[in-house]
Amino acid sequence: MNNSGLGHKIYSYLLATYKWYLRTPERSLDEAYNAALEIQKLENEYFNGNKIGSDLTPHSSSVMDYFESNLKKQLRIIRMRLTEFRASRFFVNESNQKSIKKLGIEHLNPSIVLEKLRFIDEVTTKYTSSDEDIITREPIDKAPDPQIEALAVEPKQSNIIKRNLNNNGRRIQSKGKTDTTGVLPRSIFNTINRLQIELDPKSEQDVVQNFRKAQRRTIISVRFLLLLIIVPILTHQLSKAFIVGPIVNHFKSSEEAAIFLNYEMEEQALLELQRFEEKIKFQNLISSNITPSEKNIEIQVREKALEIAEEYRLISANAIKNVFADILSVIAFIWFLLLSKKEIAVLKDFLDHVVYGLSDSAKAFIIILFTDIFVGFHSPHGWEVILEGISRHWGLPANHDFIFLFIATFPVILDTIFKYWIFRYLNRISPSAVATYRNMNE
Incomplete structure (x- = not known):
């Protein structure tokens, strides 16, 4: 009943x-x-x-x-x-x-x-269209407009950029340096324009509007970055606990299921069992009590072997769960990116304002820190630890030949990309930052 x-x-x-x-x-x-x-x-x-x-x-x-x-x-x-x-x-x-x-x-x-x-x-x-209005800069692969760089330093000069836009919101093609050369220096005209902006009664509204736009861009970008981290982690944990975990436990519940996924696990288990047996014998030799028989020692070793087998059976099952949970996390991450095209554009504009708004010494410091971590002299040790950790995470044996080949090629390719970016883009956008980087690197 x-x-x-x-x-x-x-x-x-x-x-x-x-x-x-x-x-x-x-x-x-x-x-x-x-x-x-x-x-x-x-x-x-x-x-x-x-x-x-x-x-x-x-x-x-x-x-x-x-x-x-x-x-x-x-x-x-x-x-x-x-x-x-x-x-x-x-x-x-x-x-x-x-x-x-x-x-x-x-x-x-x-x-x-x-x-x-x-x-x-x-x-x-x-x-x-409010989110699209946040994006005011051009893609980074194009030559930056000097007036946009001035906007990062002096936000009050936003009206100068507005005067260079036509009614459809498209930027009017700027003149070359030879065409802008005049009798008086351009800094005098910039000062006059700044004074006009400060005397304009609508300048306060423009400043408030630009501030709200920047605030909205920052909120969207920070929230999007947090979601980029939270979505894969949450998908991994939930799928592992409620989808992948029960399925793997169902097929691994049998006692005849494989205990070890690779030979490294087996070697670690045998080494742990050997140390346990030697520890028992050592404690019996230095103990004043009566030495136990070989049968008692064998019983203790057998119990330890069963405990180690159960521990590595759980480790093997967890590694299999990680493989499928990671696949689902990658799928969720890609799906989230495909649904967030506007947020990606806002994030790109936010990073442009943050990165190119830094001082030259700050840019050089970040570049040196990033390159020394990933392509520096001590970076091979870090890459080795990362690759071995990934292998253990998926239950794969650490292939040292592959690890050494990866260390010998990937950091070199990454270093070449860094140098090309510095030569191709940063040297054109901020030559003083490149000079500061070279002086700090020396």
Whole structure:
């Protein structure tokens, strides 16, 4: 009776979970729709139906921060729930459609779905270009604009860049150095332009707008970097605990399963058992008690051998789990990158502002630190430790021939890439940083 009651509870729980899974598309779409309604409510009540953040309504900076934080929260909910909606709709097949009818769950009306999606698009379209507006610089493989370098030093000169943009937001081709040569030095004209900016009554609004744009770019970049670290680690741990682990334990549960994955594990186990046996004999020789018989020593050694075998069986199973969990982590990492094209562009722009905003001595210090760690004189020892650790992580024997060949080639290739980057890009962008790097390296 107890077993039947327990089975009924398990069946009810599984049935409720399956119903919850089948209602995922409807639930995700409703949450995204409600978030869009909240955004529209804020627009109608506080911004006269205009976009949140519009300059047409007089609000203080603290009030605007509250509205913008609430807007970001609702946009995040919409983005996550629409992704969940698309993914759940993708996995709903014909068998699920039949199950929906059998369980009495109302099917989504296509006209209602399209109406909600159209409303969500109308609300979010006004804010989708905000992340793209953060990107103001050109790709790094092109020659940098001197005015952008001046922007990294003096943010107040942003209006100078705006004057060089046409109505479509495209940069007007700058003139060559021979065309810009005049009677007076260019620094005098730069000083006059800076004074004009400081006397402009709208300069304060431009500074605030640029600061908010930089703040938004920093938040997006830091959050994206954290997700790049968290997503693979979390995928590895969860898949290892709930997917790969049970499957491997099921096939490795047999006592006849292989204990050692490679000969190095076997050698380590034999060495550990040999040391244990010698330790017992040594303790018996220096002890004042009666020396135990060889049979007792053999029993202790046998118990230790069984303990070592169980330990290495777990190590072998864990290594197999790591292989499949790492594969799933790489897949999750690549999938996350494919879904984050805008965030990657924002991160690239953020790194450009950070790296090229550093002083020459800071650039030289970072380059020397990076090159000495990975391609320096002591780097082979580090690469050897890393490769041996990866081999143990996957349960593979450490192939020293491959390790030595890797150390003899990869750091050399990496050093060549560094030198080419310094010669090709850094020498053109910041010659003083290259000179500082050479002086520090000497």
